[in-house]
Amino acid sequence: MDNRYSRQILFKPIGEKGQNNLQNKHVVIIGCGALGSPIAETLVRAGVGKLTIADRDYVETSNLQRQQLFTEQDARLGTPKVVAAKKRLEMIREDVHIIPVLDHVDGVFLEELAKDADLIMDATDNFETRLVMNDVAWKLGIPWIHGACVGSSGTVFPFIPGRSACFRCLLPVLPAVNETCDTAGIIAPAVQITAAHQSAEALKWLTGNEQTMREKLYHFDVWHNTHVEAGISRLQNKACETCGESPTYPALTQIEGTDYAVLCGRETVQIVPEPDRALTIQDGEEIAKRLGTPYTTTPFFVEFYVQGYRCVLFGNGRLLIHGLKDRKIGRKLYHQLVG
Numbered sequence: 001m002d003n004r005y006s007r008q009i010l011f012k013p014i015g016e017k018g019q020n021n022l023q024n025k026h027v028v029i030i031g032c033g034a035l036g037s038p039i040a041e042t043l044v045r046a047g048v049g050k051l052t053i054a055d056r057d058y059v060e061t062s063n064l065q066r067q068q069l070f071t072e073q074d075a076r077l078g079t080p081k082v083v084a085a086k087k088r089l090e091m092i093r094e095d096v097h098i099i100p101v102l103d104h105v106d107g108v109f110l111e112e113l114a115k116d117a118d119l120i121m122d123a124t125d126n127f128e129t130r131l132v133m134n135d136v137a138w139k140l141g142i143p144w145i146h147g148a149c150v151g152s153s154g155t156v157f158p159f160i161p162g163r164s165a166c167f168r169c170l171l172p173v174l175p176a177v178n179e180t181c182d183t184a185g186i187i188a189p190a191v192q193i194t195a196a197h198q199s200a201e202a203l204k205w206l207t208g209n210e211q212t213m214r215e216k217l218y219h220f221d222v223w224h225n226t227h228v229e230a231g232i233s234r235l236q237n238k239a240c241e242t243c244g245e246s247p248t249y250p251a252l253t254q255i256e257g258t259d260y261a262v263l264c265g266r267e268t269v270q271i272v273p274e275p276d277r278a279l280t281i282q283d284g285e286e287i288a289k290r291l292g293t294p295y296t297t298t299p300f301f302v303e304f305y306v307q308g309y310r311c312v313l314f315g316n317g318r319l320l321i322h323g324l325k326d327r328k329i330g331r332k333l334y335h336q337l338v339g
């Protein structure tokens with residue numbers, strides 16, 4: 001092994017053996033925004049062989065304050081986050097294998113993405129996707145490392161099948177209102193600390209140091225100078241649908257038909273059509289022409305306005321309607337578009 005990883009190899013718990021392990025590992029990162037950026041960068045610099053990075057969004061100016069892989073040019077061009085990230089990460093280390101996934105990740109899809117993975121990293125911002133990660137992790141028997149941050153605080157916990165309670169077991173004690181950085185704001189240090197703790201847990205797992213992984217849920221507030229650790233093993237539920245005696249993995253059930261979802265804290269309705277009914281970018285251009293509204297096409301999506309709402313249609317048929325919080329109006333608009 002060359003000099004590149006010498007300082008990491010000098011660190012005794014990793015050593016040559018741990019370093020060699022990293023080369024052969026595959027990590028799936030769900031989300032490539034605030035948490036996904038530093039996690040991906042740390043794992044690439046550490047020498048992890050393969051990363052699958054999934055994200056459904058493109059870079060916007062408001063991301064640049066904390067999403068460290070992206071530049072003003074990415075925001076100007078509206079580059080999808082996974083595309084911008086892959087380019088940047090390959091500049092950092094050219095022998096890394098990055099698989100970018102520009103799509104919404106549901107249960108069936110994540111199971112496929114993670115089938116040969118060693119670890120799943122939580123870099124998302126919503127409960128639904130975490131339940132999906134939780135079910136996939138338990139079904140495949142690999143850990144997922146939870147991280148969440150908002151304002152000046154963050155939470156980290158490694159969920160390990162067979163060792164810890166699962167995320168679904170915690171649902172009764174989780175806060176009902178899920179604040180996100182789009183509603184409560186966030187400062188970059190809270191992101192970096194959360195991501196650093198998650199990356200440390202990842203390195204422990206990937207280098208065979210699982211005995212030193214966290215056993216308590218960690219929560220900090222970097223502005224108010226507090227931190228707490230909470231044991232969660234007593235919350236393990238024998239009847240849990242994910243980690244109980246007869247699991248059914250409810251988050252992995254495929255949604256029938258077209259899916260309409262309000263993205264949390266985003267004032268955006270996302271429409272994921274059935275594959276055989278998906279619109280193409282060319283369809284989007286035709287719709288804009290028919291409606292007499294201007295449109296912009298990039299290699300990844302077409303953007304146009306309908307009744308004052310900004311619509312972004314991706315090449316795989318997924319449509320975002322920005323400025324809208326009502327699923328029903330979203331459905332109506334979509335039906336008008338597809339005719």
Ligand SMILES: [Zn+2]
Pocket residue numbers: 165166167168169170236237240241242243244
């Ligand atoms: Zn459970």
